[in-house]
Amino acid sequence: MKLDFEKTGGLIPAIIQDSKTGKVLMLGYMNEEAYTATKESGKVTFFSRSKNRLWMKGESSGNTLTVEEILADCDKDTLLIKAVPAGPVCHTGNDTCFKEKNNEDILFLKYLQDFIKKRHQEMPEGSYTTALFNKGINRMAQKVGEEAVETVIEATNGTNEGLLYEASDLIYHLIVLLTSKGYRIEDLARELMKRHKE
Numbered sequence: 001m002k003l004d005f006e007k008t009g010g011l012i013p014a015i016i017q018d019s020k021t022g023k024v025l026m027l028g029y030m031n032e033e034a035y036t037a038t039k040e041s042g043k044v045t046f047f048s049r050s051k052n053r054l055w056m057k058g059e060s061s062g063n064t065l066t067v068e069e070i071l072a073d074c075d076k077d078t079l080l081i082k083a084v085p086a087g088p089v090c091h092t093g094n095d096t097c098f099k100e101k102n103n104e105d106i107l108f109l110k111y112l113q114d115f116i117k118k119r120h121q122e123m124p125e126g127s128y129t130t131a132l133f134n135k136g137i138n139r140m141a142q143k144v145g146e147e148a149v150e151t152v153i154e155a156t157n158g159t160n161e162g163l164l165y166e167a168s169d170l171i172y173h174l175i176v177l178l179t180s181k182g183y184r185i186e187d188l189a190r191e192l193m194k195r196h197k198e
Contacts, residue, residue, distance in 0.1 A: 019068040019082035063087035
């Protein structure tokens with residue numbers, strides 16, 4: 001990726017976003033050397049304007065940012081870096097430099113599907129998810145049916161805690177089934193959006 005460092009005097013802004021929650025964590029600046037160090041190490045490295053040197057985020061606190069993806073804007077003079085934080089990002093101890101909590105629970109479903117997809121690709125031994133894929137589509141579909149029935153039973157005759165537990169099992173097995181058919185949870189969201197009438 002060819003970036004335009006000259007347009008902005010050698011430093012370009014780098015917006016850091018949590019790859020799981022989608023929250024914007026912080027803004028820093030990179031020169032070409034910091035950008036190269038980030039790509040090579042897999043850890044976000046900035047050019048510190050106050051220290052006038054390269055600075056790997058978390059080098060003293062341990063709260064590093066592990067790079068998942070680097071994107072450039074259309075003008076090639078701003079970066080969006082999707083990363084996994086190893087603790088609070090802000091020096092104040094806050095999750096983000098914008099005083100936001102770094103969580104977006106619903107996005108865990110996307111992360112879970114990414115994890116299940118990885119299991120499907122790698123098929124590690126001893127994994128329950130691998131065992132489901134190995135048993136084939138009929139068993140996966142059967143498990144969705146079983147978990148749906150257990151969810152209904154908990155909803156009608158069980159406890160609220162039991163309902164949440166069984167509904168979670170249902171969603172997990174449904175995501176496994178979707179993955180085996182080449183679909184994602186986002187495909188369900190798109191289908192529901194098409195049906196939605198305000």
